[in-house]
Amino acid sequence: MTPAPEACSFCRIARGEEPALLVLEEAAFVAFLDRRPLFPGHCLLVPRQHVETLTELPAALAGPLVAAMQLLTRAVEEAVAAEGSFLAVNNRVSQSVPHLHVHVVPRRRGDGLHGFFWPRRPYPDSRTAREVQTAIRIALGRLGSA
Numbered sequence: 001m002t003p004a005p006e007a008c009s010f011c012r013i014a015r016g017e018e019p020a021l022l023v024l025e026e027a028a029f030v031a032f033l034d035r036r037p038l039f040p041g042h043c044l045l046v047p048r049q050h051v052e053t054l055t056e057l058p059a060a061l062a063g064p065l066v067a068a069m070q071l072l073t074r075a076v077e078e079a080v081a082a083e084g085s086f087l088a089v090n091n092r093v094s095q096s097v098p099h100l101h102v103h104v105v106p107r108r109r110g111d112g113l114h115g116f117f118w119p120r121r122p123y124p125d126s127r128t129a130r131e132v133q134t135a136i137r138i139a140l141g142r143l144g145s146a
Contacts, residue, residue, distance in 0.1 A: 005050035010099035014048040021129055023075070023136040028061060029068045031104070033133055036120040038105050038113060040132045041080035045072055045102040052098050053091040065102070072104050072136075075143055079135035082106030086113070 005011040012018035014030050023043055024031035031045040045068055051057050057065065073085050086105040092098070107113065123129035 008050055008097070008099050010044075010046045010097050010101060011048075011050050014046060021133040023133055024068065024072055024140055026068060028064055031068070031072050033123075033129055033136075034103070034120075036122050038103075038120055039080075039082075039107070039111065040123065040128070041076045041082065041106040041136065043072060043076055043104045043136070045069060045104060047100055051100045053095075054089050054100055055091065057100060069102055069104065071140065071143055075136050075139035076104050076106050078139040078142075080106045080132065083108045 009018060013020040013022075013032060020032035022030060022032045024045070028049070029045060029047055031043045034042040034044050045065075047057065047061060047065065049058075049061070051061075069087060073087065076082065077085055084107045086103070086107050088103040088105070089100070095101075105113075112119070123132070
């Protein structure tokens with residue numbers, strides 16, 4: 001069962017009611033560091049509007065979502081000196097929060113990410129997480145977003 005927007009943790013983050021290390025804040029979307037990243041810089045991009053899956057995303061938000069994905073991907077790669085990235089969207093299965101979210105994961109050759117076994121690790125401390133947050137926000141600023 002889908003939670004109401006009032007109970008959805010991603011909606012609460014988008015409204016500023018729940019803490020998160022935000023890296024991107026736009027009218028229609030926010031992005032923040034994943035609390036248990038695959039690699040430092042792993043972000044989640046979510047629409048502010050409560051939408052459970054990609055198939056339920058209003059068509060008017062599809063283009064802006066892709067533009068935000070492109071911008072965030074470039075910023076994450078720049079911020080953590082990644083060689084590339086992996087983007088993923090789960091629809092219901094493996095979707096830990098029933099709110100559309102795009103994983104933007106920085107990648108490097110030989111990083112150990114194979115198939116669908118993804119060992120997730122929390123940041124070692126809040127200082128490290130905030131340093132990654134700051135680096136991504138600086139990269140976004142250079143790339144033209146606030």
